[in-house]
Amino acid sequence: MRGYLTHHAQSLLGSIGRLARTPFATALTVLVIGLALALPLALGLFVSNAMIATGGFTGAVDVSVYFKPDVAMSRVQQLAHSARERAGVSAVQVISADEALQEFRQYSGFGTALQALGSNPLPNVLHVRPAADAAAASDLDALEHYLSAWPEVDLVQVDSEWVLRFNAILDLLRRVLGIAAILLGAGVLAVIGNTIRLEIQGRRTEIEVVRLVGGSSGFVRRPFLYTGMLYGLGGAVLAWGMVATAVAVLRAPVAGLARLYGSSYSLRGAGLREVGLVIGAGLILGWLGAWLAAARHLRGIEPRA
Amino acid sequence: MILFERVTKRYPNGREALRAATFSIDRGEMVFLTGRSGAGKSTVLKLIAMLERPTRGTVLVNGQNLAALKSRHLPAYRRTLGVVFQEHRLLADRPVFDNVALPLVVAGAHSSELDKRVRAALDQVGLLGKERMLPNELSVGEQQRVGIARAVVAKPSVLIADEPTGNLDPALSLEVMKLFKRFQDVGVTVIIATHDLHVVHEFGQRRIVLEDGQVQGNGDAPLPSMTATR
Numbered sequence: 146m147r148g149y150l151t152h153h154a155q156s157l158l159g160s161i162g163r164l165a166r167t168p169f170a171t172a173l174t175v176l177v178i179g180l181a182l183a184l185p186l187a188l189g190l191f192v193s194n195a196m197i198a199t200g201g202f203t204g205a206v207d208v209s210v211y212f213k214p215d216v217a218m219s220r221v222q223q224l225a226h227s228a229r230e231r232a233g234v235s236a237v238q239v240i241s242a243d244e245a246l247q248e249f250r251q252y253s254g255f256g257t258a259l260q261a262l263g264s265n266p267l268p269n270v271l272h273v274r275p276a277a278d279a280a281a282a283s284d285l286d287a288l289e290h291y292l293s294a295w296p297e298v299d300l301v302q303v304d305s306e307w308v309l310r311f312n313a314i315l316d317l318l319r320r321v322l323g324i325a326a327i328l329l330g331a332g333v334l335a336v337i338g339n340t341i342r343l344e345i346q347g348r349r350t351e352i353e354v355v356r357l358v359g360g361s362s363g364f365v366r367r368p369f370l371y372t373g374m375l376y377g378l379g380g381a382v383l384a385w386g387m388v389a390t391a392v393a394v395l396r397a398p399v400a401g402l403a404r405l406y407g408s409s410y411s412l413r414g415a416g417l418r419e420v421g422l423v424i425g426a427g428l429i430l431g432w433l434g435a436w437l438a439a440a441r442h443l444r445g446i447e448p449r450a
Numbered sequence: 451m452i453l454f455e456r457v458t459k460r461y462p463n464g465r466e467a468l469r470a471a472t473f474s475i476d477r478g479e480m481v482f483l484t485g486r487s488g489a490g491k492s493t494v495l496k497l498i499a500m501l502e503r504p505t506r507g508t509v510l511v512n513g514q515n516l517a518a519l520k521s522r523h524l525p526a527y528r529r530t531l532g533v534v535f536q537e538h539r540l541l542a543d544r545p546v547f548d549n550v551a552l553p554l555v556v557a558g559a560h561s562s563e564l565d566k567r568v569r570a571a572l573d574q575v576g577l578l579g580k581e582r583m584l585p586n587e588l589s590v591g592e593q594q595r596v597g598i599a600r601a602v603v604a605k606p607s608v609l610i611a612d613e614p615t616g617n618l619d620p621a622l623s624l625e626v627m628k629l630f631k632r633f634q635d636v637g638v639t640v641i642i643a644t645h646d647l648h649v650v651h652e653f654g655q656r657r658i659v660l661e662d663g664q665v666q667g668n669g670d671a672p673l674p675s676m677t678a679t680r
Contacts, residue, residue, distance in 0.1 A: 149558055351541055357499070358600070359529030360556035362522075448501055 160371040178380025185326040210271040233279030337434030357448040377431020457507030467493035469663035480634035485660035491643035532601030534611035540585040547581035553604040571603040
């Protein structure tokens with residue numbers, strides 16, 4: 146067991162040594178992997194920052210239900226009650242025509258003009274606030290349908306449609322991020338696989354000798370797997386460094402821009418979760434790329450006699 | 451014991467290197483495989499080392515039928531062998547110590563044991579003190595002896611050598627053969643393919659003569675029990 150662990154340590158050190166002996170080639174490979182990993186990381190941060198920056202908006206989605214003029218207050222209260230019972234609704238506020246008129250008088254500056262009207266022209270209104278987890282476009286559509294199906298209702302207005310559009314854009318971006326991550330991950334896999342393939346070819350003699358003296362497939366494969374993981378790790382750390390630098394450079398101007406909009410928002414860098422994710426992805430892709438290359442190219446190498 | 455029973459080896463190019471060859475080698479015996487180039491000497495060694503598989507026939511090594519050996523057990527089997535080549539096949543970028551230690555490393559030996567056994571092996575071939583040198587800094591004869599040290603460091607039960615003296619002058623050849631004889635003296639089965647008849651005569655061990663893929667003679671057997679065919 147100790148010999149086994151020692152061998153793992155030796156494989157790792159050997160891989161580090163070999164990479165260090167060809168610094169330029171190593172740096173180039175790590176740079177390519179770093180760029181490929183930095184892109185999804187940056188996109189991910191962009192999406193999460195956009196969500197934080199606009200975090201208040203989701204709550205701003207509001208559905209106003211205008212009743213027909215002759216609907217009695219008691220009926221309005223009844224319907225408000227059933228709206229409250231519905232899943233996906235967090236709050237329902239009843240604004241009676243009288244209250245609305247009061248408010249309008251107070252704030253609109255048309256107080257005297259309104260007094261000229263014989264009756265209250267305003268309808269009773271419900272403000273329905275969807276629950277935070279039911280603010281997606283499809284949920285709101287369903288809610289709107291439900292509310293406008295009441296015969297007493299004159300008009301249902303979903304406010305802040307632009308928030309929905311914005312959320313849709315974020316959703317789209319998240320999907321783009323997913324696709325980019327998959328494509329670039331495949332790219333990393335190919336880069337590492339190809340690099341390992343070349344290294345296997347370069348160390349053919351050594352592999353033959355190791356096989357001849359009874360080295361198992363696992364033994365032969367191990368240094369290549371470590372090399373692949375080191376490439377992945379190096380690329381991930383570089384990606385993190387690049388993104389952290391970009392965040393640091395952008396932080397002040399973004400904060401300045403936010404201040405102009407009266408917001409105290411500041412750019413969020415990669416957190417523990419993102420860093421862990423990108424390093425994990427680097428290690429796994431490195432290992433997998435090396436493993437695939439090894440499985441494909443080591444098989445053909447048998448000692449000659 | 452090593453047993454070849456009606457072993458035929460046909461290579462993909464159609465050449466028949468062995469044709470129904472039958473012979474046996476006792477445990478602890480030292481034999482020379484002789485014959486012209488292309489007579490099948492190397493093929494015999496390749497079949498023993500499982501670098502090739504026979505087209506027909508049976509190869510038994512220490513009771514193990516090699517045809518039945520699963521490929522995942524191949525590394526463990528190869529660790530019971532020591533193999534020496536004409537070109538030494540050392541790793542040029544590793545010092546002598548690492549080259550000799552390789553069979554122990556692949557077997558997962560402890561580093562303390564590693565050090566002791568590598569030194570012992572280098573001592574046997576007279577190269578103690580050259581551990582840190584690179585193979586290219588050594589003479590051809592020394593390189594060959596590093597290869598032998600690598601072949602014996604894991605204490606194999608069978609030692610096979612393909613033209614181990616091919617690149618050496620007569621004096622060095624004799625040295626190397628004496629080395630092989632010493633391993634036989636401690637119980638290792640030694641099989642040497644060579645066409646260096648001078649050396650063969652000097653040692654008087656049994657010869658298995660191959661001609662055109664067939665066994666022609668089993669002369670000079672020191673003991674009756676060591677005759678080749680059953």
